[in-house]
Amino acid sequence: MSTPPAAVVVVGGGMGGLTAAWELARAGHRVTVLEAGPAPGGTVSRARVGGLVVDVGAESYALAGGTVATLIDDLGLTGATVTPRPTPAWVRHRSGAAPLPGGGWLGIPSRLGAPDLRRVIGWPGVLRAAADRVLPRRVGAGGSVGTAVRRRLGRRVLDRLVEPVIGGVYSTPPTELPLERLAPRARDALARHRTLTAAAAEIRGGAAAPGAQVAGLAGGMYTLVEALVAGVRTAGGTVRTDSPVTSLQPNGDKWVLHTRDGATPADAVVLAVPATVGGRLLDRPVEAPATGEVLLCTLVVDCPALDAAPIGTGVLVASDVREVGAKAMTHATAKWEWLAAAAGPGRHVLRLSYGRVGDGELPGVAAFPRLALHDAADLLGVALDLDALVDWRLDRWPVGGAAASGPPALPAGVAVTGGWVAGTGLAAVVGHARTTARRLDGVLGVRSATHGQGLR
Ligand SMILES: Cc1cc2nc3c(=O)[nH]c(=O)nc-3n(C[C@H](O)[C@H](O)[C@H](O)COP(=O)(O)OP(=O)(O)OC[C@H]3O[C@@H](n4cnc5c(N)ncnc54)[C@H](O)[C@@H]3O)c2cc1C
Structure with a gap:
């Protein structure tokens, strides 16, 4: 006898939630993703800056472990895979700067x-x-x-x-x-x-070449979010944005989730939200990884001197460097051919990030874009002033460090995935989400066949 599909609600439409949702929808379950924000993707996000569509969150993925590469293959995006230009990133420390x-x-x-x-x-x-x-x-x-x-x-x-x-x-x-x-x-x-x-x-598997550890997608990492959302919908699932989940209540051996639009019943729930949100919905204290915030300032500048990529694909900044506030800068048009082609000669995209977990105050919003222009000029060794600036934007993101040491004790019918339990980075999050979804699929099939037993 075939197993009837279960109604699964995934809370959080970042990469963790969307990957789990796609896996479960493909397995035949009726999946609804409830995402708090106006667009899916979470910290994989994009925007138009200076007429260019750029990633304003994650912009590459680690090749180690192959989890993201496999997902890209499974979604039929292999042809869009790109590798960064093979020039090393630099490191800036108190005594100077050099290639990593x-x-x-x-x-x-x-x-x-x-x-x-x-x-x-x-x-x-x-x-x-x-x-x-x-x-x-x-x-x-x-x-x-x-x-x-x-x-x-x-x-x-x-x-x-x-x-x-x-x-x-x-x-x-x-x-x-x-x-x-x-x-x-x-x-x-x-x-x-x-x-x-x-x-x-x-x-590192003996790989000495710079850039050999990461890859990206032509058009940006956000194309992966679009492919996942399309995949969920093609498999009969739903992705709802502007739908923050405010509570999760048991209903017999099932669940009811509340948003401002009403109640959504579920046979099973996947939580793919930050630890603080997960703990609140589960109504229990959870071990949360250390968290903080980063500011990411994207600059689009006209500066032909940057065509020569003076510091390769970007620079990491040691915390003892006093004259620069940024902790890292990616020279995105030096890193990605597709973006350089879209920008054209002389025009460049720079991404500067500010803030570390445990750091004091982040710079105030009013300091931008001057602070980012100053830091970029210092790190790149070129003159950059407001005249060179074509456009800019500032994004504020939550960040977490290492994963919590283990998932919280979960009630039957609830699974947890995403950075909270998987740790930072798309490779960790995607791998964990696929494993979690397959495990849940297995348990849901068993439960349907045996009627009403817990999922754990
Ligand atoms: C600036 C920046 C750059 C990065 N660059 C890279 C990179 O280049 N490569 C890489 O591998 N990793 C990178 N990362 C890390 C990577 O983006 C994350 O590890 C990964 O995307 C996390 O996915 P997630 O689904 O766990 O969490 P998130 O992306 O945080 O998604 C969680 C989602 O849950 C939603 N949510 C929260 N509360 C609720 C609620 N009550 N109801 C419904 N939804 C809710 C949020 O709106 C969000 O969309 C970067 C991160 C940042 C911030």
Whole structure:
């Protein structure tokens, strides 16, 4: 006897929620996504700036693990996949600026003899880092990434490489990123190798080329959101925007969700919202990862000197650099051919981000765009003033660091996915969402066949 479709409501239309919704809709369930904002996508978002349609949230995905690449294939978007121009990003620290050494992982170098590493940390830094090879395994074990790097590789590797990279990717200091919260693949490599450098080499799979770790989509990452929404709808599902869920109530062995438009019944619920929202809907305290906010300022400028991409695809800024407020800048038209072609010669897109988890106040909105123009000029080594500015915009995003250590105890019929439990980054979020949806599909099939048992 075939199993009747279940009504599944997904709360949150970011990448976690949409991926889970698509998987469940394809499996034959009646899926409704309820998204609070005016558009789906969450922190994958786009806008028109200076006549160009650009990503104003996530703009690339990690190739490691293959989760996003597989989703892109499954959605039929393989042909739109693009890789960044193969020039290294730079790192700016108190004593200067240099290209990021190739072959590193989270800023942890894999080749201590490489000249590009020496250029960033100098001979004293290299000699100190070599202690990693002789220190006993227990040194730096069990704490945070920051502690492990400081103890094994020294301050220069921590301050000039690991802190800027982790600050740029996770918006969090390395001391706030526990080793145990790293992705399973990274934890396995760390457990297998005595030295951090050997673990980094394994995680990078020997790839030394810059840009070899990420890819994007021609037209921007938002095309992935559009494809997922179309996929949910084609499979018979619904995506409703401007629909914040205000409560989640049990109804026998089912659920009712409330929005301002009324009640939506569900056989099962997937929560793909930030931890604070999830905890409120579940009416229980949950372990939330450290969170904060970042400001992302997108500038479109006319500056022919930037055609030469003076700092490659962008620059990560160490927190000890006083003259620049940004923590990272992406030179988007140097990074992506499709965007450079759309902009034309002499016109450039720059993305500057501000704020880290645990940082003090973010700069005030009134400081923009002058602050971003000043920082971009300093980081790029060119003159940039208001005359060069074609257009700009400012976006404010919530950010979380590592995933919570485990999902909260969940009532029957409720699953949780998204950054709260998966951690930061599309690779982690997509992989977790697909696994969660498949597990839920399996349980829903079993429940329908056996009538009314819990989903856990
Ligand atoms: C500026 C920025 C740049 C980034 N760049 C990259 C990058 O280049 N590569 C990369 O891999 N990762 C990047 N990330 C991280 C990546 O975007 C996220 O890890 C991922 O998109 C998170 O997806 P999510 O679905 O878990 O959460 P979110 O995107 O936060 O989505 C959660 C959704 O839930 C909705 N919601 C909240 N409350 C309710 C409610 N009560 N009812 C209904 N809906 C609700 C929100 O409106 C939101 O749409 C970036 C993040 C930021 C902020």
